[in-house]
Amino acid sequence: MTTAGLPRQECAVTVLGGPTAVIDIGGLRIVTDPTFDGASPHGYLTKTTGPAVSEDELGPVDVVLVSHDLHPDNLDERGRTFALAAPIVLTGPLSASRLGSPAIGLSCWTSHSLARADGDGELTVLAVPAIHGPEDGDRDADGHVNCEVTGFVLSGEELPTVYVSGDNASVGTVAEISLRVPDIDAAVLHAGAARVPTKFDGRPLSLDGHRTAAAAAVLGADIVIPAHYDGWTHFSEGLADIESAFREAGLSSLLRISNHGSWMPLRP
Ligand SMILES: [Zn+2]
Numbered sequence: 233m234t235t236a237g238l239p240r241q242e243c244a245v246t247v248l249g250g251p252t253a254v255i256d257i258g259g260l261r262i263v264t265d266p267t268f269d270g271a272s273p274h275g276y277l278t279k280t281t282g283p284a285v286s287e288d289e290l291g292p293v294d295v296v297l298v299s300h301d302l303h304p305d306n307l308d309e310r311g312r313t314f315a316l317a318a319p320i321v322l323t324g325p326l327s328a329s330r331l332g333s334p335a336i337g338l339s340c341w342t343s344h345s346l347a348r349a350d351g352d353g354e355l356t357v358l359a360v361p362a363i364h365g366p367e368d369g370d371r372d373a374d375g376h377v378n379c380e381v382t383g384f385v386l387s388g389e390e391l392p393t394v395y396v397s398g399d400n401a402s403v404g405t406v407a408e409i410s411l412r413v414p415d416i417d418a419a420v421l422h423a424g425a426a427r428v429p430t431k432f433d434g435r436p437l438s439l440d441g442h443r444t445a446a447a448a449a450v451l452g453a454d455i456v457i458p459a460h461y462d463g464w465t466h467f468s469e470g471l472a473d474i475e476s477a478f479r480e481a482g483l484s485s486l487l488r489i490s491n492h493g494s495w496m497p498l499r500p
Pocket residue numbers: 300303306364399
């Protein structure tokens with residue numbers, strides 16, 4: 233393995249395509265919702281683009297965060313293999329029970345602390361809620377719209393506090409998170425307004441551009457990195473829609489966008 237493809241950063245994020253992001257923080261390399269398959273059909277979903285950086289080019293990874301394991305656009309076949317080979321996977325309790333070792337299931341508002349690799353101290357990963365569809369969507373047997381989805385907030389001394397939304401369509405949930413964690417500095421938000429005709433009358437399963445801008449305003453974050461708006465056919469909005477929505481809201485200065493596989497600092 234080599235890190236030539238993606239050298240370690242002090243405190244930065246890059247989106248690789250789909251929901252997959254790499255966050256280097258506190259001396260740790262964290263990969264969110266790993267998806268590394270090439271363009272291919274995945275049951276009712278179709279992947280149109282492979283990742284900007286392959287799993288082999290990531291080098292050793294310290295933690296994988298899985299927002300949910302049931303949907304192939306958030307955890308595809310190579311992503312699953314990658315996750316299960318990681319030292320630790322943090323996810324929700326139901327996802328963890330399906331994934332098995334090394335997955336640890338975190339209920340909402342519980343956290344897991346990791347030893348930092350940049351000196352003493354810890355990086356805390358807090359599990360936060362996500363609603364994977366409209367607020368009035370039918371709940372499954374476990375009480376979730378669509379399925380259990382977990383968001384994450386990363387924090388540590390002298391580090392920016394980073395929120396990773398997972399697949400969430402609810403601005404109300406973002407508001408709840410913001411009330412309980414008022415100091416979020418940077419947010420990776422799954423935008424793209426994913427729609428599947430058979431689910432909730434085709435209504436969005438994740439934030440659209442305007443709701444992403446609303447979520448950014450509610451959070452008061454300095455930096456917003458959109459993710460999960462391309463690489464699959466089921467997104468109803470793309471980067472241009474997200475940029476337009478932020479411009480209309482007067483929040484363009486928050487947006488951080490770069491080519492997939494390029495780094496963006498997590499500090500202002
Ligand atoms: Zn999903």
